[in-house]
Amino acid sequence: MERKSQSITIADAAGFLKKNDNYYILTHMNPDGDAMGSGFGLCHSLRAMGKKANVLCSDPFPKRYGFLYEGYEPMKFTPQTIVTVDLADTGLFGRELQVYGEYVDLAIDHHISNTGYAAKLLLDANAAAACEVIYQVLKEGNMPINKQIAQCLYTGIATDSGCFRYENTTPKTHMITAEIMGYGIPYARLNRQLFEIKSKARFMVEQYVINNVETYLDNKCAIIAVTADTVKETGLAQEELEGIASIPMQLEGIEIGVTIKEKEPKKYKVSMRSAENVNVSDICGKLGGGGHMRAAGCTVEGDLSQVKLKLLSVIAPAMGFDLWLS
Amino acid sequence: MERKSQSITIADAAGFLKKNDNYYILTHMNPDGDAMGSGFGLCHSLRAMGKKANVLCSDPFPKRYGFLYEGYEPMKFTPQTIVTVDLADTGLFGRELQVYGEYVDLAIDHHISNTGYAAKLLLDANAAAACEVIYQVLKEGNMPINKQIAQCLYTGIATDSGCFRYENTTPKTHMITAEIMGYGIPYARLNRQLFEIKSKARFMVEQYVINNVETYLDNKCAIIAVTADTVKETGLAQEELEGIASIPMQLEGIEIGVTIKEKEPKKYKVSMRSAENVNVSDICGKLGGGGHMRAAGCTVEGDLSQVKLKLLSVIAPAMGFDLWLS
Numbered sequence: 001m002e003r004k005s006q007s008i009t010i011a012d013a014a015g016f017l018k019k020n021d022n023y024y025i026l027t028h029m030n031p032d033g034d035a036m037g038s039g040f041g042l043c044h045s046l047r048a049m050g051k052k053a054n055v056l057c058s059d060p061f062p063k064r065y066g067f068l069y070e071g072y073e074p075m076k077f078t079p080q081t082i083v084t085v086d087l088a089d090t091g092l093f094g095r096e097l098q099v100y101g102e103y104v105d106l107a108i109d110h111h112i113s114n115t116g117y118a119a120k121l122l123l124d125a126n127a128a129a130a131c132e133v134i135y136q137v138l139k140e141g142n143m144p145i146n147k148q149i150a151q152c153l154y155t156g157i158a159t160d161s162g163c164f165r166y167e168n169t170t171p172k173t174h175m176i177t178a179e180i181m182g183y184g185i186p187y188a189r190l191n192r193q194l195f196e197i198k199s200k201a202r203f204m205v206e207q208y209v210i211n212n213v214e215t216y217l218d219n220k221c222a223i224i225a226v227t228a229d230t231v232k233e234t235g236l237a238q239e240e241l242e243g244i245a246s247i248p249m250q251l252e253g254i255e256i257g258v259t260i261k262e263k264e265p266k267k268y269k270v271s272m273r274s275a276e277n278v279n280v281s282d283i284c285g286k287l288g289g290g291g292h293m294r295a296a297g298c299t300v301e302g303d304l305s306q307v308k309l310k311l312l313s314v315i316a317p318a319m320g321f322d323l324w325l326s
Numbered sequence: 327m328e329r330k331s332q333s334i335t336i337a338d339a340a341g342f343l344k345k346n347d348n349y350y351i352l353t354h355m356n357p358d359g360d361a362m363g364s365g366f367g368l369c370h371s372l373r374a375m376g377k378k379a380n381v382l383c384s385d386p387f388p389k390r391y392g393f394l395y396e397g398y399e400p401m402k403f404t405p406q407t408i409v410t411v412d413l414a415d416t417g418l419f420g421r422e423l424q425v426y427g428e429y430v431d432l433a434i435d436h437h438i439s440n441t442g443y444a445a446k447l448l449l450d451a452n453a454a455a456a457c458e459v460i461y462q463v464l465k466e467g468n469m470p471i472n473k474q475i476a477q478c479l480y481t482g483i484a485t486d487s488g489c490f491r492y493e494n495t496t497p498k499t500h501m502i503t504a505e506i507m508g509y510g511i512p513y514a515r516l517n518r519q520l521f522e523i524k525s526k527a528r529f530m531v532e533q534y535v536i537n538n539v540e541t542y543l544d545n546k547c548a549i550i551a552v553t554a555d556t557v558k559e560t561g562l563a564q565e566e567l568e569g570i571a572s573i574p575m576q577l578e579g580i581e582i583g584v585t586i587k588e589k590e591p592k593k594y595k596v597s598m599r600s601a602e603n604v605n606v607s608d609i610c611g612k613l614g615g616g617g618h619m620r621a622a623g624c625t626v627e628g629d630l631s632q633v634k635l636k637l638l639s640v641i642a643p644a645m646g647f648d649l650w651l652s
Contacts, residue, residue, distance in 0.1 A: 164490045164503075165517035171504035177490075178500035189602065191491035199578050203536050210529050252525050276515065 005107065005114075005121035010133075013122040014141025016106055017046065022080035023053035026104070028087045029094030031057050033194065036065040037156025038085035038108070038130035040072065041138075041149050048144035052077045058094020067190075068152050081105050086130035086156075088114045108133050128168040131156025135176050150183035155190065163195050201236065208234055209247040215254070216312055217321055222248035223311070225260040225304055245271040245295075256280065256315060260307060263299070268307045271297045283318050287311070331433065331440075331447035336459075339448040340467025342432055343372065348406035349379035352430070354413045355420030357383050359485025359520065362391040364411035364434070364456035366398065367464075367478035374470035378403045384420020393516075394478050407431050412456035412482075414440045434459050454494040457482025461502050476509035481516065489521050527562065534560055535573040541580070542638055543647055548574035549637070551586040551630055571597040571621075582606065582641060586633060589625070594633045597623045609644050613637070 008016070025043050027035040039055040046053040054074045055061075061069055082104045087093070088111035090101040107118035110133055112125040124133045131153040138145050145153075157177055161169045164177075181187060198206075213224045226241060241261070248257040257273040270287070272280040273295055280296040287310070289298025300307045316322070334342070351369050353361040365381040372379040380400045381387075387395055408430045413419070414437035416427040433444035436459055438451040450459045457479040464471050471479075483503055487495045490503075507513060524532075539550045552567060567587070574583040583599040596613070598606040599621055606622040613636070615624025626633045642648070 162517075165514065165521060167514035169507075169513065171507045174500040174504035174507065178497035178504070181495075181497045181500065187495065188491065188493040191488075192601065195491060196576050197578050198576050203577065207533060207536050210533050250522050250524050251529065252523050275518070 005116040005118050008106075008120045008122050010122065010136050010140045012120070013106065013108060013137045014143065016120065017042075017083075017137065018049070018141055018143065020081040020105075021051045022077050023051065024079040024082050024100070025053060025055045026082065026084045026087060026093065026097050026100060027055065027057050028092040029058040029097075031059060031062065031065075033065060033159025034129045034131055034156035035086045036061065036068050037152040037154075037159070038134045040068045041131060041134050041152035041156070042083070042085060042108075043072070044149045044152065045138050045143045045145065048146065048149075054079075056097060058096040064193075065155065067193075068148075068155060070148070083108065084118060085134065086110070090115070090117050108137065126170060126172075128166075128170065128173045129157045129160035131160070132173060132176055135180060139179075145183060147183050147185060150180045151185045151190065154180050154185055154187060155194065158191065159194060163191065204234070205236060205241060205244060206247055208236065209244060213248050213251070215251075217316060217319055219253055220255045220319060221258065221312070221315055222251055222254045222256070223258045223260065223308060224248055225262075225308075227262045227304065228265075245273050249273050249275060255319065258311060258315070260300075260304070260311075262304075266301055266303065268300050268302075268304070269297065270300055270307075270311065271295075278319055283314050286314050331442035331444050334432075334446045334448050336448065336462050336466045338446070339432065339434060339463045340469065342446065343368075343409075343463065344375070344467055344469065346407040346431075347377045348403050349377065350405040350408050350426070351379060351381045352408065352410045352413060352419065352423050352426060353381065353383050354418040355384040355423075357385060357388065357391075359391060360455045360457055360482035361412045362387065362394050363478040363480075363482025363485075364460045366394045367457060367460050367475050367482070368409070368411060368434075369398070370475045370478065371464050371469045371471065374472065374475075380405075382423055384422040390519075391481065393519075394474075394481060396474070409434065410444060411460065412436070416441070416443045434463065452496060452498075454492075454496065454499045455482045455486035457486070458499060458502055461506060465505075471509060473509050473511060476506045477511045477516065480506050480511055480513060481520065484517065485520060489517065530560070531562060531567060531570060532573055534562065535570060539574050539577070541577075543642060543645055545579055546581045546645060547584065547638070547641055548577055548580045548582070549584045549586065549634060550574055551588075551634075553588045553630065554591075571599050575599050575601060581645065584637060584641070586626075586630070586637075588630075592627055592629065594626050594628075594630070595623065596626055596633075596637065597621075604645055609640050612640050 023046055025039050027039040043053045043055045052075050082100050084104050084107045093101055104118035106120045108122045110124055110127040110130050114123050127133050135153045209224050213222050215222050245259040248254055255275045256278055259271040261269045263269050272284055274280045279293050281291050281293050284290055284296035284298040287298040287300055291297055300310055349372055351365050353365040369379045369381045378401050408426050410430050410433045419427055430444035432446045434448045436450055436453040436456050440449050453459050461479050535550050539548050541548050571585040574580055581601045582604055585597040587595045589595050598610055600606045605619050607617050607619050610616055610622035610624040613624040613626055617623055626636055
């Protein structure tokens with residue numbers, strides 16, 4: 001889709017939100033902490049101004065973020081204003097929300113990749129989270145910010161920045177967080193819930209990875225394979241295996257982490273993560289896949305041992321090792 | 327020791343540091359990120375002013391924090407000014423530094439428990455880290471802050487605050503961090519080193535805990551036992567078992583985590599951690615130990631199974647369960 005949005009400022013967005021009413025606030029499918037935080041942060045503030053507003057998502061709101069929508073019930077009204085938050089592309093609306101794709105009045109986002117599907121776009125690609133942008137809008141417009149709203153915004157910023165660990169964290173992220181903390185949120189308890197507590201299933205997945213990871217190339221490359229048999233044996237659900245790619249990256253000295261999952265007999269889906277220096281998008285590109293510099297993927301066919309060799313024959317030279325397979 | 331220090335302000339401390347020369351900067355034994363960061367942050371700044379300064383510690387500087395003292399060599403000079411950082415009590419000086427206990431000119435600290443052993447004391451008990459205090463002193467005194475110094479200060483603040491997760495993190499912590507990030511430090515790489523990467527030994531310890539943790543009282547109490555036999559069987563060193571108490575706390579729903587370590591036959595050292603609501607200092611107090619509300623300890627004698635029963639008989643009523651042992 002061609003970019004068609006009119007770019008607007010924080011002050012414009014605040015003015016727009018104060019002027020209009022009867023809001024549907026849409027966020028992306030598989031909502032994460034920032035989608036939930038920016039959606040409900042904005043919704044609670046609009047409702048506190050006496051306006052009508054609902055948050056809509058194609059997927060159910062995760063229970064994990066239940067504290068963000070405590071006491072929230074959808075209201076009945078005819079929508080007049082459609083706003084999206086943290087939503088880069090109509091492809092991420094999901095099935096339920098697709099009907100709104102052509103009618104979005106305002107998109108508030110932090111993804112440089114925003115396709116410009118909305119009439120107006122407030123985009124800050126330097127913001128660590130959509131919640132950083134929402135906070136600035138609420139502040140600029142003197143719109144209500146209470147403890148629950150601050151909790152929403154903190155959650156979005158903390159989760160999208162890896163609790164202030166990732167590259168996307170800026171001095172401004174910390175300044176905004178300092179202001180948000182001023183509303184008396186129980187940040188230590190939130191952080192424990194968001195970053196420390198793991199389900200038993202997650203512990204089991206980590207245990208599986210720790211017990212089964214193989215390292216190659218001077219222990220700089222970690223490979224973890226999940227076959228159809230292992231899924232059967234461990235009883236782990238596909239969903240529980242989602243975050244597996246990042247686990248071997250925690251091992252000291254690992255520069256590339258590779259996860260190989262059996263999709264069908266002799267066909268493996270490969271996810272690659274890079275710590276810093278190696279471009280895994282290049283590596284996966286050579287195998288017919290692609291992605292980003294530090295996270296990419298491809299599909300490789302063959303027996304598991306063949307797949308590993310194919311992968312290592314491309315990874316080794318990219319990491320500066322002599323090509324030991326010809 | 328009776329408190330005898332003269333309390334001074336940030337401006338006083340800055341004036342003192344600029345006026346004097348030939349510094350020995352002492353920090354506590356078993357130095358952590360804040361000890362190392364505040365020691366070297368101050369040392370690098372004093373040296374950049376053309377002064378002589380060394381950092382002294384009873385234990386070797388951990389390699390893990392090698393980037394904080396890259397290029398640092400001890401200088402040869404006769405010390406004239408003794409400053410301590412992050413050092414609450416002369417009991418934490420360690421053997422090598424004990425001789426300086428009576429001669430400390432200035433202590434810069436953030437521990438409310440500072441015993442006042444120094445002539446002058448700059449204490450900010452609300453600071454998350456000694457590095458927060460050091461930053462304010464350097465800024466107030468217009469003393470040098472370069473990228474390496476900023477890296478030292480960031481490391482101390484990030485490690486002592488659990489990367490901004492813990493209760494001790496304040497809005498001011500975030501404000502100061504925003505300013506420190508302005509010096510262009512590679513914070514994402516630092517955070518990966520400090521918070522994500524684990525040694526293989528640590529992975530093995532976590533694996534041991536995950537495989538052997540027992541839960542009681544509606545799965546709200548986790549107990550992990552380390553006997554002399556398990557140490558032998560797993561080959562894990564005592565040192566590697568140090569941080570073990572916090573691991574069961576990551577399990578969903580756990581309110582109390584208990585670690586039981588065999589010290590000698592029929593004698594167990596018990597560490598207790600509480601998530602939020604239960605006062606483990608009270609519980610350990612009833613067993614002849616003590617500590618803080620969320621981290622306490624005691625020693626219990628008997629067979630391992632007896633020790634567990636003794637512990638549960640005190641923990642159960644404290645958590646609101648009927649006393650099921652009489």
